Amino acid sequence: MQRFVNDPDYVVEDMLKGFVKAHGDLIVRSETNDRVVQYINAPVEGKVGLVTGGGSGHEPAFLGYVGKNMMDAVAVGEVFSSPSAQAFYDAFMAVDSGKGVACLFGNYAGDNMNVKMAIRKAKKQGVTVKYVTANDDVASSPKETKEKRHGIAGGVFMWKIGGARAALGGDLDEVIASAQKAVDNTRSICVGLEPCAIPAVGHPNFEIADGDMEFGIGHHGEPGINVQKLEPAKDIARKMAKTVIDDMEPEKGSEVAVLVSGLGATPVMELYILYDEIEAYLKEQGLSVYKVLIGDYVTSLDMNGAALTVMKLDDELKELLDYEAESPGIEV
Amino acid sequence: MQRFVNDPDYVVEDMLKGFVKAHGDLIVRSETNDRVVQYINAPVEGKVGLVTGGGSGHEPAFLGYVGKNMMDAVAVGEVFSSPSAQAFYDAFMAVDSGKGVACLFGNYAGDNMNVKMAIRKAKKQGVTVKYVTANDDVASSPKETKEKRHGIAGGVFMWKIGGARAALGGDLDEVIASAQKAVDNTRSICVGLEPCAIPAVGHPNFEIADGDMEFGIGHHGEPGINVQKLEPAKDIARKMAKTVIDDMEPEKGSEVAVLVSGLGATPVMELYILYDEIEAYLKEQGLSVYKVLIGDYVTSLDMNGAALTVMKLDDELKELLDYEAESPGIEV
Numbered sequence: 001m002q003r004f005v006n007d008p009d010y011v012v013e014d015m016l017k018g019f020v021k022a023h024g025d026l027i028v029r030s031e032t033n034d035r036v037v038q039y040i041n042a043p044v045e046g047k048v049g050l051v052t053g054g055g056s057g058h059e060p061a062f063l064g065y066v067g068k069n070m071m072d073a074v075a076v077g078e079v080f081s082s083p084s085a086q087a088f089y090d091a092f093m094a095v096d097s098g099k100g101v102a103c104l105f106g107n108y109a110g111d112n113m114n115v116k117m118a119i120r121k122a123k124k125q126g127v128t129v130k131y132v133t134a135n136d137d138v139a140s141s142p143k144e145t146k147e148k149r150h151g152i153a154g155g156v157f158m159w160k161i162g163g164a165r166a167a168l169g170g171d172l173d174e175v176i177a178s179a180q181k182a183v184d185n186t187r188s189i190c191v192g193l194e195p196c197a198i199p200a201v202g203h204p205n206f207e208i209a210d211g212d213m214e215f216g217i218g219h220h221g222e223p224g225i226n227v228q229k230l231e232p233a234k235d236i237a238r239k240m241a242k243t244v245i246d247d248m249e250p251e252k253g254s255e256v257a258v259l260v261s262g263l264g265a266t267p268v269m270e271l272y273i274l275y276d277e278i279e280a281y282l283k284e285q286g287l288s289v290y291k292v293l294i295g296d297y298v299t300s301l302d303m304n305g306a307a308l309t310v311m312k313l314d315d316e317l318k319e320l321l322d323y324e325a326e327s328p329g330i331e332v
Numbered sequence: 333m334q335r336f337v338n339d340p341d342y343v344v345e346d347m348l349k350g351f352v353k354a355h356g357d358l359i360v361r362s363e364t365n366d367r368v369v370q371y372i373n374a375p376v377e378g379k380v381g382l383v384t385g386g387g388s389g390h391e392p393a394f395l396g397y398v399g400k401n402m403m404d405a406v407a408v409g410e411v412f413s414s415p416s417a418q419a420f421y422d423a424f425m426a427v428d429s430g431k432g433v434a435c436l437f438g439n440y441a442g443d444n445m446n447v448k449m450a451i452r453k454a455k456k457q458g459v460t461v462k463y464v465t466a467n468d469d470v471a472s473s474p475k476e477t478k479e480k481r482h483g484i485a486g487g488v489f490m491w492k493i494g495g496a497r498a499a500l501g502g503d504l505d506e507v508i509a510s511a512q513k514a515v516d517n518t519r520s521i522c523v524g525l526e527p528c529a530i531p532a533v534g535h536p537n538f539e540i541a542d543g544d545m546e547f548g549i550g551h552h553g554e555p556g557i558n559v560q561k562l563e564p565a566k567d568i569a570r571k572m573a574k575t576v577i578d579d580m581e582p583e584k585g586s587e588v589a590v591l592v593s594g595l596g597a598t599p600v601m602e603l604y605i606l607y608d609e610i611e612a613y614l615k616e617q618g619l620s621v622y623k624v625l626i627g628d629y630v631t632s633l634d635m636n637g638a639a640l641t642v643m644k645l646d647d648e649l650k651e652l653l654d655y656e657a658e659s660p661g662i663e664v
Contacts, residue, residue, distance in 0.1 A: 292354040
C-alpha cells in the first residue's frame with residue numbers, strides 16, 4: 001500500500017491533527033469531544049447553529065466545510081463510518097446560541113440513526129435540532145424512492161446554501177427550508193475507474209477490472225448502475241450529464257451550478273477534460289451554467305473517479321450561493 | 333490506462349477547452365494563439381504585464397495562476413514540454429500595456445531557451461521583458477549550483493508575490509525584485525510513491541517498486557536524491573522538512589509560509605497527515621507558520637506523491653502574500 005500513513009488504525013486522528021493545525025485561523029477542535037471540530041467563533045450569537053458530520057476519508061468533506069457563514073461544527077467519524085451519536089450531540093451543544101440547530105448531513109443509515117439519537121438527547125436539554133439529508137446520488141435508489149438516496153458531493157451545495165441563509169439571519173425553519181430546496185434541486189452521479197482501499201484494511205474493498213468503469217458507483221464503493229467498458233471521456237461525461245438531467249427534468253432556460261469533484265486519485269487535468277463535454281451537453285439541453293466548481297470537494301480516499309453534481313438555480317439559490325463564505329473546502 | 337481521456341494525443345487541447353469554459357469569468361483563450369490563455373482584463377492599463385508558462389500535466393499550474401492580481405497570461409505547452417517561443421512571445425504582446433513584462437517561470441531547459449528567444453523577438457517590437465526563474469527544488473542540483481535547480485511548487489509563491497507587487501503599482505524592476513526575493517526565500521522537496529504516465533505514451537515513464545519511495549523526485553519523474561524503503565508518514569514528513577530547512581538555513585524565530593501539494597493522485601487525507609509532522613518539525617526549529625496551503629497546487633499528471641514548499645517571510649513578502657488575488661488555482 002503506497003500511502004502516506006503512520007499507523008493505518010489512526011489515520012483519522014493523524015489527519016485531524018494536521019487539519020486543525022493547517023486551518024487554525026478558522027477551525028478548532030472541541031475541548032469536550034475530540035471528534036468534534038468547530039468554527040473558532042461558534043456559537044455565533046443570534047445565529048442558527050449549523051452542524052454536519054460523516055465518516056472520514058472524504059476530505060476536505062466533511063470538516064472542510066466548517067467556517068465563516070458555513071457549518072459551525074462537524075462530527076467526525078472513523079473512515080467510512082458514522083460519527084457517534086455523542087459526537088453529533090456535542091456538536092449541537094457547541095453551536096447552539098439559543099436559535100436552534102440545523103443538522104445537514106448525507107443520508108447514510110448510521111448517520112441517520114446517530115443524528116436522531118443526538119436530537120432526542122439535545123431536546124432534553126432544551127435545544128431544538130432540525131435536519132435535512134442530502135440525497136443527490138441518483139444511482140443509489142430509483143426516483144420513486146428519492147428519499148432513500150445517499151448524499152454525495154451535493155452536500156457542498158446544501159452546506160453553502162444553508163450556511164448563507166443562517167448568516168443572513170434566517171430562523172431555524174428558514175434555514176431548513178433553504179437547505180431542503182438546495183437538496184431538492186440537486187442531483188449527482190459518480191463514475192469509478194479504480195477502487196479505494198481503507199488504510200486499516202490494506203487492500204481495495206471492491207474491484208474494477210482494467211478496461212472497465214463502474215457507472216453510478218457510491219462514495220464508499222457501493223455498487224453502481226452498471227459495470228461497463230471504459231469509454232472515451234466525452235462519452236462518459238455525456239452519460240453522466242444525461243443521467244443527472246434526465247432525473248432532474250429542469251425547465252429549458254434554467255440556470256445551474258455545476259460541481260465536478262475528483263474522488264481522491266483523479267488527476268486535475270482529467271476533471272477539465274470531463275467538464276468540456278459536460279458543459280456542451282448542458283448547453284444542448286437549453287441550460288446555462290451560472291457557476292462551476294472543479295477540484296477535490298468530496299473524495300473517497302484514493303478512489304480514481306469523478307462525481308458530477310448539478311444544482312438548478314433560482315434567484316434565492318443564486319444569492320445564497322454567491323454569499324460570502326470562508327472554509328477550507330470552499331471560499332466565496 | 334484507467335483515465336478520463338478522449339484521444340491521448342489531444343489531452344492538452346481537451347483540457348484547455350474545459351478550463352476556459354469553467355473559468356470564463358477570469359480567463360480567456362487568446363484570439364491570436366490557441367496556446368495562450370489570458371486574464372479577461374489583460375492588458376491592464378498602467379500595470380506591468382505578468383506572464384508564466386510551462387508544460388501541461390501540472391494542473392492547476394500553470395494556467396490556473398492567471399487572474400486578478402496574478403499572472404496576466406500563460407503560454408501552454410504540451411504534456412511535460414515547453415511552450416513554443418511563439419507562445420511566450422504572443423503572451424508577452426498580449427499583456428504589455430507599455431510598462432514592460434515580467435516572465436516568471438520554472439527553469440527547465442526548454443522553457444529557458446524559448447523564453448529567451450521570445451524576449452529577443454519582443455525587444456525588436458519595443459517591448460521590454462525581464463524574467464525570474466523559480467529554483468526551489470533542492471533535490472535538482474547541489475546548493476553551490478542553486479541557479480541550476482528546477483522550479484516546482486515554489487512557483488505558486490513567486491506568482492503570488494510578483495502578481496501582488498505589480499498590482500500595487502510596482503515598476504518592472506520592482507516586480508522582478510519582489511519575485512526574485514520570493515524565489516530566493518523558497519525551497520521545495522518532492523517524494524514520489526507511484527509514477528505517472530503521459531497519456532500519449534500509455535505507461536509510466538519510470539518505476540517505483542511497491543514498498544519503495546523516491547525521495548527528491550522531480551515533477552516529471554527526474555531522478556531524486558535516493559530510492560529507499562517507504563517509511564511512516566511522520567518520518568517522511570520530517571525528512572522533507574529537514575531537507576528544506578537545512579538548505580534554507582532560516583534564522584530562528586522566522587515566520588514561514590508552507591505549501592503541501594499533492595502530485596495528482598494523492599488523497600487529500602494524506603496531505604494533512606504529512607502536514608501534522610511538518611508543522612511539528614518547523615516548530616522545533618524555532619519557526620512559526622504564518623500561512624498554510626494544502627491541496628493540488630502543482631501536480632504531475634497521476635503521480636502519487638507530495639511536494640513540500642516553504643517560503644521564509646519578511647514584512648514585504650507577508651504583505652504581498654496576503655494581498656487580494658483571484659485565480660482558479662489560488663484565491664486570497
